[in-house]
Amino acid sequence: KIKGLIFDLDGVLVFTDKFHYQAWKTMADELGVYFDETINHRLRGVSRMDSLEIILERYEGPDLSLREKEKLAEKKNEIYRTLLESMTPDDVTKEVRDTLTKLREKGYKLAIGSSSKNAKFILEKVELKDAFDAISDGNNITKSKPDPEVFLKAAEYLGLPPKACMVVEDAEAGIKAAKKGGMYAAGIGEAAKSINADESLKTFSELLDIVDK
Ligand code: G6P
Numbered sequence: 001k002i003k004g005l006i007f008d009l010d011g012v013l014v015f016t017d018k019f020h021y022q023a024w025k026t027m028a029d030e031l032g033v034y035f036d037e038t039i040n041h042r043l044r045g046v047s048r049m050d051s052l053e054i055i056l057e058r059y060e061g062p063d064l065s066l067r068e069k070e071k072l073a074e075k076k077n078e079i080y081r082t083l084l085e086s087m088t089p090d091d092v093t094k095e096v097r098d099t100l101t102k103l104r105e106k107g108y109k110l111a112i113g114s115s116s117k118n119a120k121f122i123l124e125k126v127e128l129k130d131a132f133d134a135i136s137d138g139n140n141i142t143k144s145k146p147d148p149e150v151f152l153k154a155a156e157y158l159g160l161p162p163k164a165c166m167v168v169e170d171a172e173a174g175i176k177a178a179k180k181g182g183m184y185a186a187g188i189g190e191a192a193k194s195i196n197a198d199e200s201l202k203t204f205s206e207l208l209d210i211v212d213k
């Protein structure tokens with residue numbers, strides 16, 4: 001029986017893909033590395049440093065030290081944070097807000113399970129922080145999705161066993177992480193067609209029908 005829901009943030013509750021893309025693109029252009037939307041796609045759910053490594057697959061310049069890589073990731077993050085500043089509560093749909101409220105009214109515990117170190121900042125910008133009982137994000141993990149760590153921490157913060165949790169994800173890496181962690185996985189958006197997901201959501205509010213099943 002499901003007692004808690006763990007939500008990925010980027011691509012499920014808010015749509016920050018375009019900001020990630022713009023920020024990585026600016027960094028990549030400066031470094032002279034080819035980067036496009038298709039490569040950006042592979043970065044969903046992947047941590048900042050792992051994302052950088054994927055972008056650097058196309059890099060042909062002299063070897064970069066760890067410090068230089070950290071500088072590049074910092075530069076990307078500065079650009080990304082500036083873009084996030086433009087976010088407002090209007091960036092969360094009424095459907096998402098109402099569904100979260102109704103799930104809570106039904107007694108479900110709600111958590112965030114995001115690889116992002118900017119998760120709390122984003123939740124504050126869109127005024128969604130109070131909708132959750134717990135937040136597990138890029139700041140409390142050492143391994144990013146498809147490792148289940150971020151979701152296992154979220155379940156622990158909620159005080160629930162993994163098998164009582166349903167993860168809602170838009171990325172394949174997240175669906176894999178949920179299954180590895182012993183949780184139910186509901187795919188939405190891109191991940192709605194994942195063969196590894198237990199449930200496929202066409203709309204966010206469908207969650208209200210499937211959790212009680
Ligand atoms: C989310 C996004 C990824 C991003 C990661 C780290 O999982 O889907 O695209 O790379 O968070 O984000 P951060 O804000 O910590 O750089």
Ligand code: MG
Nearest residue numbers: 008010011170
């Ligand atoms: Mg996502």
